[in-house]
Amino acid sequence: xxxxxxxxxxxxxxxxxxxxxxxxxxxxxxxxxxxxxxxxxxxxxxxxxxxxxxxxxxxxxxxxxxxxxxxxxxxxxxxxxxxxxxxxxxxxxxxxxxxxxxxxxxxxxxxxxxxxxxxxxxxxxxxxxxxxxxxxxxxxxxxxxxxxxxxxxxxxxxxxxxxxxxxxxxxxxxxxxxxxxxxxxxxxxxxxxxxxxxxxxxxxxxxxxxxxxxxxxxxxxxxxxxxxxxxxxxxxxxxxxxxxxxxxxxxxxxxxxxxxxxxxxxxxxxxxxxxxxxxxxxxxxxxxxxxxxxxxxxxxxxxxxxxxxxxxxxxxxxxxxxxxxxxxxxxxxxxxxxxxxxxxxxxxxxxxxxxxxxxxxxxxxxxxxxxxxxxxxxxxxxxxxxxxxxxxxxxxxxxxxxxxxxxxxxxxxxxxxxxxxxxxxxxxxxxx
Amino acid sequence: xxxxxxxxxxxxxxxxxxxxxxxxxxxxxxxxxxxxxxxxxxxxxxxxxxxxxxxxxxxxxxxxxxxxxxxxxxxxxxxxxxxxxxxxxxxxxxxxxxxxxxxxxxxxxxxxxxxxxxxxxxxxxxxxxxxxxxxxxxxxxxxxxxxxxxxxxxxxxxxxxxxxxxxxxxxxxxxxxxxxxxxxxxxxxxxxxxxxxxxxxxxxxxxxxxxxxxxxxxxxxxxxxxxxxxxxxxxxxxxxxxxxxxxxxxx
Ligand SMILES: Nc1ncnc2c1ncn2[C@@H]1O[C@H](COP(=O)(O)OP(=O)(O)OP(=O)(O)O)[C@@H](O)[C@H]1O
Ligand SMILES: [Mg+2]
Numbered sequence: 001x002x003x004x005x006x007x008x009x010x011x012x013x014x015x016x017x018x019x020x021x022x023x024x025x026x027x028x029x030x031x032x033x034x035x036x037x038x039x040x041x042x043x044x045x046x047x048x049x050x051x052x053x054x055x056x057x058x059x060x061x062x063x064x065x066x067x068x069x070x071x072x073x074x075x076x077x078x079x080x081x082x083x084x085x086x087x088x089x090x091x092x093x094x095x096x097x098x099x100x101x102x103x104x105x106x107x108x109x110x111x112x113x114x115x116x117x118x119x120x121x122x123x124x125x126x127x128x129x130x131x132x133x134x135x136x137x138x139x140x141x142x143x144x145x146x147x148x149x150x151x152x153x154x155x156x157x158x159x160x161x162x163x164x165x166x167x168x169x170x171x172x173x174x175x176x177x178x179x180x181x182x183x184x185x186x187x188x189x190x191x192x193x194x195x196x197x198x199x200x201x202x203x204x205x206x207x208x209x210x211x212x213x214x215x216x217x218x219x220x221x222x223x224x225x226x227x228x229x230x231x232x233x234x235x236x237x238x239x240x241x242x243x244x245x246x247x248x249x250x251x252x253x254x255x256x257x258x259x260x261x262x263x264x265x266x267x268x269x270x271x272x273x274x275x276x277x278x279x280x281x282x283x284x285x286x287x288x289x290x291x292x293x294x295x296x297x298x299x300x301x302x303x304x305x306x307x308x309x310x311x312x313x314x315x316x317x318x319x320x321x322x323x324x325x326x327x328x329x330x331x332x333x334x335x336x337x338x339x340x341x342x343x344x345x346x347x348x349x350x351x352x353x354x355x356x357x358x359x360x361x362x363x364x365x366x367x368x369x370x371x372x373x374x375x376x377x378x379x380x381x382x383x384x385x386x387x388x389x390x391x392x393x394x395x396x397x398x399x400x401x402x403x404x405x406x407x408x409x410x411x412x413x414x415x416x417x418x419x420x421x422x423x424x425x426x427x428x429x430x431x432x
Numbered sequence: 433x434x435x436x437x438x439x440x441x442x443x444x445x446x447x448x449x450x451x452x453x454x455x456x457x458x459x460x461x462x463x464x465x466x467x468x469x470x471x472x473x474x475x476x477x478x479x480x481x482x483x484x485x486x487x488x489x490x491x492x493x494x495x496x497x498x499x500x501x502x503x504x505x506x507x508x509x510x511x512x513x514x515x516x517x518x519x520x521x522x523x524x525x526x527x528x529x530x531x532x533x534x535x536x537x538x539x540x541x542x543x544x545x546x547x548x549x550x551x552x553x554x555x556x557x558x559x560x561x562x563x564x565x566x567x568x569x570x571x572x573x574x575x576x577x578x579x580x581x582x583x584x585x586x587x588x589x590x591x592x593x594x595x596x597x598x599x600x601x602x603x604x605x606x607x608x609x610x611x612x613x614x615x616x617x618x619x620x621x622x623x624x625x626x627x628x629x630x631x632x633x634x635x636x637x638x639x640x641x642x643x644x645x646x647x648x649x650x651x652x653x654x655x656x657x658x659x660x661x662x663x664x665x666x667x668x669x670x671x672x673x674x675x676x677x678x679x680x681x682x683x
Contacts, residue, residue, distance in 0.1 A: 376486065383522040383576075387536035387592060388510035388543070394619045397535065401526025401575075 010060055011042040011141075011204075017062040018149045030128045030147065031413045037144035050138050053321040053353045054260055054292040059142060064178035064204035067230035067257075078198045078224055078422065082414055084167040085109075087154050091172060091202045092179025094147045094152050098169075106160025107193065111183055112153035115172035122383040123155050126184050130210040130238035134264040138296070143262075144171040150182030153208075158191040158217075166195040170201030172228055174191040177202035183209040189242075194412070195219070200226030200233075200256075212342060215242040215269055219251040222415050224422065225256060229287040232258045235303035242302075243269030248278075250410045252419055253291055254281040254426045260292040260321075267332075270301045277309040277409035281426050282318030284349065289314075292321035293341070299332040299362075308339040313399055314350035315430075325357040328365050339368035344402045345375055346395075392431040399427060434458040434481075434600050440491035441473075441480050441656075450476045452656035453492065458600065461628040465642055466635045467670050468653035474635045474645040475519050477653075478604045482516040483509050496600055510536075511543035514601030517589035517606045519635075524576040529588070532576045533558060533595055539594060561594040565621050582609035590621040601625070602633045607641035619644030639671035652678055 015038065020031050043060040044051045058065050087109070088098040094111055096174035102109040115123045134140060154168060168183070179202035183345045187193055191214070201207070213219045225233065233256060239247050253259055263276045274297060282289035322341035343352030354371040376398055384394035396409040400423065406422075410416040434457065441451035443541075450473050458464045466474055472536045480487050481494055483506035499512055524532070538548040549557070562572060565587050577585050586606050593601055603622070607615055622632065622645050634645060642664065650666040651658045654675065659682050660666065670678070 135637035365498065367456075377520050377524075380527075382484050382506060383518070383524065384532070384536070386484075386510055386516055387532070388507050388540040389532075389536050390507045390539060391505065393535065393539065394507075397527050397532070398524070401524065404526045426621045 008042055010045065011039060013062040014043055014145070015039075016062055019115070020148060021113070022234045024119055026124045027116035027127065033127055033332055034144045034147035037132070038141045038148060041139050041141060043141050043145070050294075050323070053323070053355070054258070054290065056142070057202070058232050058258055059206070059260070064176055065232065066175045067072070067172070067203035067228060067232070068076045069175060070200065070228040071173055072227055077195055079167060079415075079418060082165065082327070082418070084165040084196060086167045086169055088169045088171065089152065089179070089181060089201065091177035092151060092176045092181055092205075095171075104159065104166070105163055106191070107162050107166070108157040109166070110155040112150060112155050112184070115155045122157060122186065123184050125318060126186055126210055126212055127182075130212065130240055130266075130402070131208060131236070133240075133266065134236070134238045140236060140262065140264070142206060142234050143208050143238070144178055146182050146206050146236070147210070150180045150208065152429060153182040153184070155184045156186070156193070156195075158185070158187045158193040160191055161425070162191075162193040165196050167196040167198070170197065170199035170205070170226070172200040172202055172226070172231065175203060180206045185211045185219065187211070187213050187219050189214045190216045191391065192218040195221045195332065197221070197223040198226065200228035200231040205233040205235070207233070209237050211237065211239040211247070213239060213241045213245040213247055216244050217242065219248070220248040220411060222410055222419070223249070223251040224419070225253045225259060227255055229255045229257065231256050234260050235284065236262045236264065239263075239265045239274070241265065241267045241269055241272040241274060244271040245269060246272070247274040248409065248411060249276050250406070250419075252420070252422060253278065255286065255289065256291065257288050258290045260294060262294045263296070265297045265306070266305065267297065267299050267301055267304045270303050272301065272304045274304075274306045275309070275409050276307070277406045278311070279403045279406045279423070280312045280320060281423070282312065282314045282320065282350070283430060284315065284317030289318035290321070291319070293324070295324040297326050297337070299335045299337065302332055303334045304332065305336040307336070307409070307426040308341070309406045310341045311403050312343040312352060313346065313402065314343060314352065315346035318347040319350070320352040322352075322354040322356070322371065324355070324369070325359065326367055326369065328360040328362050328367065330361045332362045333364045335362060335365040335367065337365070339369035340405070341371045342402070343373045344399065345373060366387070396424070396427040396431070400424075433460040433497060434633065435495045437493045437593035439480070439494060440490045441476060442488050442490055444486050444488045449490075450487075450656055451480065454656070454658055456518055456658055458631040460631055462624065462648045463632040463634060463645060464649045464651060465667060466633060466651045466653050467637065467667060469675050472653045473656045474653055475604055475633065478516045478602045478635065481602065482506055482514060491493045507539065510596070510598070511540045515593050515596060515601045517593060517601070517603040519585075519604040519608075521577050521585040521589055523578045525578050527576050529572050529574055529576050530558070533592060536592070537595060540624070558595060561591055562598045564624070565591050565594070565617055567591055568668065583611060586610055587614060587618060590618050594621055597625070599629065600633070602635070604635045605637065607636050607638060614668040615641060616644060639667045642667045654679055
């Protein structure tokens with residue numbers, strides 16, 4: 001077989017293993033068109049420019065590679081002390097028994113599986129819409145695949161200030177589960193909501209979230225991607241921001257054979273602000289670790305601000321990737337864009353590859369970006385030890401200091417404390 | 433208290449010998465000063481005693497109250513009571529000064545089998561010591577030494593010393609970069625810690641500091657050795673005549 005034939009075969013094989021759910025006419029149309037966006041250009045391979053640093057093979061192959069279910073023992077659950085509305089998915093299937101009633105003041109919550117069968121629903125304007133817009137200038141066939149085949153998801157419309165966070169909990173119970181979830185979040189004018197996500201979800205997880213943030217609205221997002229070592233995940237967040245709106249997303253990733261998180265943000269209204277941050281901790285000793293953050297922020301309005309803050313701590317051969325772009329369109333004057341991607345390599349086996357990009361077509365803007373790869377500062381380590389702080393604890397302090405800029409992006413203090421606890425536990429487990 | 437015998441130290445990478453047989457004993461309750469030309473090995477001595485990487489001890493020994501310093505990790509030396517005020521204190525972005533100090537104090541207390549200090553207890557201790565050294569609350573909240581002026585860094589070193597209450601204090605040019613008033617504050621900080629159970633080794637280039645911290649013994653280090661040891665008057669002699677005469681005398 002020639003190489004030229006191999007790629008369509010991958011796409012064909014993957015699609016053959018799936019069946020398009022049947023719903024209302026409008027959603028069937030959206031699904032059909034999404035599938036066409038998968039067939040052309042076809043699923044990605046390592047040869048795609050956009051996948052140069054991350055091999056998508058295990059994300060595109062027909063069957064999900066098996067992943068052992070991780071037992072966290074009696075570890076306190078994440079967000080345990082936070083009053084939240086829980087929506088639980090087990091291997092991608094909605095678990096009504098484990099979920100709270102889908103009711104909250106100022107918020108409408110539905111399930112995608114039901115919504116797509118309804119003759120009319122507000123979701124028909126959002127489902128697949130931002131994903132489609134996000135295919136340009138770079139195709140994202142795995143996101144189109146999600147739109148075409150997603151089995152379920154949460155469909156959330158926020159009309160006021162949500163009184164508590166909505167918490168999407170993803171449990172993994174079957175070794176070969178292959179979950180495709182698609183969430184829609186529409187925050188109406190002046191509304192505000194915090195979406196929490198946590199858990200491994202499945203052996204392989206393809207997740208898409210489309211987020212429409214209207215004028216003056218606020219979207220906050222904190223995600224923790226689960227303790228399982230063998231899981232694989234591709235996620236896309238597609239967001240569109242209205243005038244004076246806010247988008248803030250933070251992700252903690254520790255463990256996982258392969259994770260690629262994409263954030264595609266279109267700033268469409270003046271005076272809006274988008275912050276995307278991530279902390280990834282990888283330890284190759286517990287299995288391969290490869291983490292890829294791919295971010296594309298488009299400024300298409302004036303007086304807007306965006307920040308990308310991505311930090312990775314890598315050891316024992318763990319691999320990190322960052323691809324980040326700030327695109328400033330003509331007319332997006334007074335843009336304030338910031339991007340930083342940094343890796344702390346705890347040994348020489350680990351590696352970090354970064355591709356930071358700026359593309360600017362407006363003249364009155366302020367954009368900066370930086371990327372660094374470094375080791376623990378030996379002088380700082382010695383200074384701490386000379387004051388009596390044991391080596392392990394001193395190194396942990398320096399790791400937490402390295403991550404601080406990303407953690408600071410979490411606004412809610414309790415959530416910040418929760419994430420810090422997770423980080424400390426990860427570090428403590430690795431202390432010799 | 434501190435016993436250094438025939439200490440030979442080379443740079444690990446280049447193999448170059450820096451300390452060429454240092455003999456020095458600091459008794460409890462006494463203040464020893466070390467002076468000496470630039471590059472003679474004074475800071476190296478402090479680093480080697482506190483356990484910094486990059487040096488190889490090829491000969492000799494160093495003991496603190498009988499314990500073999502050279503066999504211990506830096507944090508163990510600190511817990512055993514050794515403290516080095518750095519000539520160039522290190523900036524640590526992202527680590528708050530308070531967090532740092534509290535972690536250090538509690539780590540040492542743990543080793544000694546003492547109860548850890550609660551946040552409130554610690555705050556009380558640090559406030560009092562900081563006031564004495566005229567270190568304002570803002571400096572305590574900032575990351576360790578980041579954006580501190582030269583003098584602030586040195587005062588921060590003394591604050592750490594005051595809080596950790598080590599048995600053997602090595603001060604490496606703590607006076608350099610200090611204005612006259614700050615020098616007095618630092619000297620007061622040091623003098624407040626002087627007692628029968630504590631030893632000091634003060635590395636300095638200037639007599640001025642020794643006006644405030646009166647040494648019992650003054651050593652001259654040159655080319656990796658202690659070449660002359662005498663009373664406080666030796667510092668005055670250096671101040672007036674430089675090292676020329678002393679070095680000529682031993683040559
Ligand atoms: N890590 C190192 N790499 C290379 N040379 C070093 C290193 N550490 C010390 N040295 C050299 O060892 C010698 C002694 O240095 P040291 O800092 O101990 O001197 P010092 O007496 O403290 O000088 P000063 O009065 O200027 O502070 C110098 O020649 C210095 O260049
Ligand atoms: Mg020196």
